[in-house]
Amino acid sequence: MSAGDHRIGRVRVLTGAQNGKYPAGNSLWIDGTDTRAVIDPSLSLQARGDDLAGRADLVLLSHAHEDHTAGLALFADASVHVHHEDLVGLSGIDGLMQIYGYGGELAAITRAWVLEQFAQVPRPDAKGFADGATFDLGGSTVRVFHTPGHTRGHCVFRIEPEGVLFLGDIELSSFGPYYGDAWSDLSDFERSIERVRGIDATAWVSFHHVGLIEDRSVFLEKLDRFAARIVEREEAMLDFLGEPRTLEQMIARRFVYPAHANLPFIDAVERRTLEQHLARLQQQGRVTAVEPDTYRTTL
Ligand SMILES: [Zn+2]
Structure with missing residues (x-):
């Protein structure tokens, strides 16, 4: 021991x-x-x-x-x-x-x-x-x-x-x-x-x-x-999409890692995480693609 x-x-x-x-x-x-x-x-x-x-x-x-x-x-x-x-x-x-x-x-x-x-x-x-x-x-x-x-x-x-x-x-x-x-x-x-x-x-x-x-x-x-962290991430995404945003802008905003974190894979992880949430939010009608690769909360 x-x-x-x-x-x-x-x-x-x-x-x-x-x-x-x-x-x-x-x-x-x-x-x-x-x-x-x-x-x-x-x-x-x-x-x-x-x-x-x-x-x-x-x-x-x-x-x-x-x-x-x-x-x-x-x-x-x-x-x-x-x-x-x-x-x-x-x-x-x-x-x-x-x-x-x-x-x-x-x-x-x-x-x-x-x-x-x-x-x-x-x-x-x-x-x-x-x-x-x-x-x-x-x-x-x-x-x-x-x-x-x-x-x-x-x-x-x-x-x-x-x-x-x-x-x-x-x-x-x-x-x-x-x-x-x-x-x-x-x-x-x-x-x-x-x-x-x-x-x-x-x-x-x-x-x-x-x-x-x-x-x-x-x-x-x-x-x-x-x-609850999953729900909190999703709510933060919906809030950020009050204005139209591109996926790249969402990646830069960060919903998984804190702003001060500095690791080579962070953008890739944010992207993969966002893609899954965006697919679900669109399917639920809560987010709309206003242009290809640009999203906003459904009005
Ligand atoms: Zn693991």
Whole structure:
């Protein structure tokens, strides 16, 4: 155990640096009587002084993003499993780039940055699972719930009988839901939030920031707040479209990232996020395209 870790039955929460702030994250370790498993091995596992390296038989991944696979190198002999829709992300850096969907110079910058920061280890031998799959570890079982939206294959895991629900990147942070990749989907994310709300559990662990929660009322309050960010973004868009605006003007205004943030992919994420909201708002008749690529709130 390291300082900051928590134990619930056979489950250990391996708290990441800065409470799992990106690029770190919070991982789970499960000491089954037959099988030892790690869920979402983060960058922080590399820096731990204990003897976890090489000791997992099984690695389960909530999805294939770089920060959730950063500790894979520590478990070269373990079998690796992820939802079949995210398998391509483990095939190598080209597969991961498909999930982001970036083009041109941004693709080159992102590729170099991921390779430098996260020590990507391709695992073409990884196996795909589907909704409802279970992994019996001896004494504890991990059950898979497919919760797409962040990526196509994003899943949450419930460890039984401990009742710990690992939320992956339904991460309850004040940033709000991230659905800015080519493989993200806003409507799927909303459905997944509702699915997670209905899953019976007694403890919840998010990969970033929030970490372990052991009170259902606190979990529901954070989940509501997290979901509300989607509505707040949409209301800010409707407000901004009180006058006709182009998509480029909307991207420059920013609805996801704060004005001071400076990362190479921000415009791409704002664009992908806006395209999904604009499509929905037009379908609902709340926004009209007054010219090609120029929008305003319907009068
Ligand atoms: Zn992610």
